[in-house]
Amino acid sequence: MSNERIGVLVMSYGTPESLDGVEEYYTHIRRGNPPTPELLDELKGRYEAVVGGVFPLRENTNNQVAALQKTLDAAAPGRYVCYQGLKHARPYIEDGVEAMAKDGITKAIGIVLAPHYSMMSVGGYIKRAKEKAGELGVAMSFVESYHLHPKLIEALVDRVVGKLGEFDRSQPIKVLFSAHSLPERIREMGDPYEKQLLETSEAVANKAGVADWSFTWQSAGRTHEPWLGPDILDTLKELADQGMKQVLSAPVGFVSDHLEVLYDLDIEAKAVSADLDIHFERIDMLNTDAFYMEALAESVVDKDEWKA
Numbered sequence: 001m002s003n004e005r006i007g008v009l010v011m012s013y014g015t016p017e018s019l020d021g022v023e024e025y026y027t028h029i030r031r032g033n034p035p036t037p038e039l040l041d042e043l044k045g046r047y048e049a050v051v052g053g054v055f056p057l058r059e060n061t062n063n064q065v066a067a068l069q070k071t072l073d074a075a076a077p078g079r080y081v082c083y084q085g086l087k088h089a090r091p092y093i094e095d096g097v098e099a100m101a102k103d104g105i106t107k108a109i110g111i112v113l114a115p116h117y118s119m120m121s122v123g124g125y126i127k128r129a130k131e132k133a134g135e136l137g138v139a140m141s142f143v144e145s146y147h148l149h150p151k152l153i154e155a156l157v158d159r160v161v162g163k164l165g166e167f168d169r170s171q172p173i174k175v176l177f178s179a180h181s182l183p184e185r186i187r188e189m190g191d192p193y194e195k196q197l198l199e200t201s202e203a204v205a206n207k208a209g210v211a212d213w214s215f216t217w218q219s220a221g222r223t224h225e226p227w228l229g230p231d232i233l234d235t236l237k238e239l240a241d242q243g244m245k246q247v248l249s250a251p252v253g254f255v256s257d258h259l260e261v262l263y264d265l266d267i268e269a270k271a272v273s274a275d276l277d278i279h280f281e282r283i284d285m286l287n288t289d290a291f292y293m294e295a296l297a298e299s300v301v302d303k304d305e306w307k308a
């Protein structure tokens with residue numbers, strides 16, 4: 001058993017520091033193409049609508065990284081050191097790898113704060129970390145997904161069961177699992193994203209004893225190519241047509257309170273539901289849930305090929 005320290009690069013989407021940073025952030029998401037003034041105003045408007053220009057994802061990611069560090073310390077005192085690396089904001093993924101190298105770390109494990117693998121999401125995070133680690137001589141291995149980790153499922157089941165208690169149980173309730181849509185072309189690429197999302201949804205529904213559920217997409221990008229559907233807003237209309245009056249939203253593709261949840265679900269989907277006479281609630285996000293932190297920590301330790 002060596003007392004070598006292993007770096008843990010914890011990667012997440014990233015959010016701007018403030019409203020002034022939205023343009024730079026959006027330009028980064030668009031691979032260096034600045035958004036039109038209309039697109040920029042629209043995105044700023046969504047951030048403002050949520051919490052008057054506060055960006056909860058930043059604090060949530062900070063808290064998740066700190067909680068993961070604590071959980072890893074309890075499991076293997078002194079072995080793992082967490083670093084943050086964000087996809088579209090500072091500290092960027094490359095900054096995180098550089099910080100590890102500066103601290104003399106030569107072996108590291110990468111994990112993303114998103115449970116499901118897609119070449120267009122997690123695959124992109126990993127590619128960037130690998131490239132920088134190669135340049136700097138850091139050996140890295142990666143957790144690609146943890147969408148069926150029993151503790152992740154348990155954490156989600158708790159949230160579904162807890163929220164169902166706020167509905168009229170004598171009437172039908174539809175549980176709507178959802179995740180960030182991606183361009184339809186991921187299907188031709190044989191991407192595991194959809195399958196993994198359905199597996200998580202099914203596992204949670206089964207354990208929670210939910211028979212009436214379906215999966216739908218949300219938050220499709222503002223581009224011209226087709227994105228995976230149906231979108232949650234269309235699904236809600238369809239459910240209303242069928243006479244459904246109660247919907248529990250379970251956005252299992254996300255792990256934190258952020259724009260896609262606080263705006264797209266809590267403001268937009270909730271307003272559409274109200275128009276359709278549907279009672280709409282959402283499960284609490286995982287944030288620093290202890291089971292979620294253990295799922296992350298165990299996934300990291302499993303990937304530690306250097307342990308004695």
Ligand SMILES: CC1=C(CCC(=O)O)c2cc3nc(cc4[nH]c(cc5[nH]c(cc1n2)c(C)c5CCC(=O)O)c(CCC(=O)O)c4C)C(CCC(=O)O)=C3C
Nearest residue numbers: 013014015016029057114121180182220221222258259260
């Ligand atoms: C798969 C996936 C996840 C889940 C997995 C993961 O977490 O990685 C995710 C999460 C998130 N997406 C977020 C924000 C945004 N995503 C955008 C645009 C896009 N997302 C995409 C994919 C994903 N996104 C894609 C393919 C695009 C099109 C541009 C491109 O090809 O890359 C845009 C641009 C405007 C718009 O299109 O809405 C914004 C503002 C925030 C942070 C919110 C906050 O700040 O609180 C979070 C957590």
Ligand SMILES: [Fe+2]
Nearest residue numbers: 013180219260
């Ligand atoms: Fe996104």
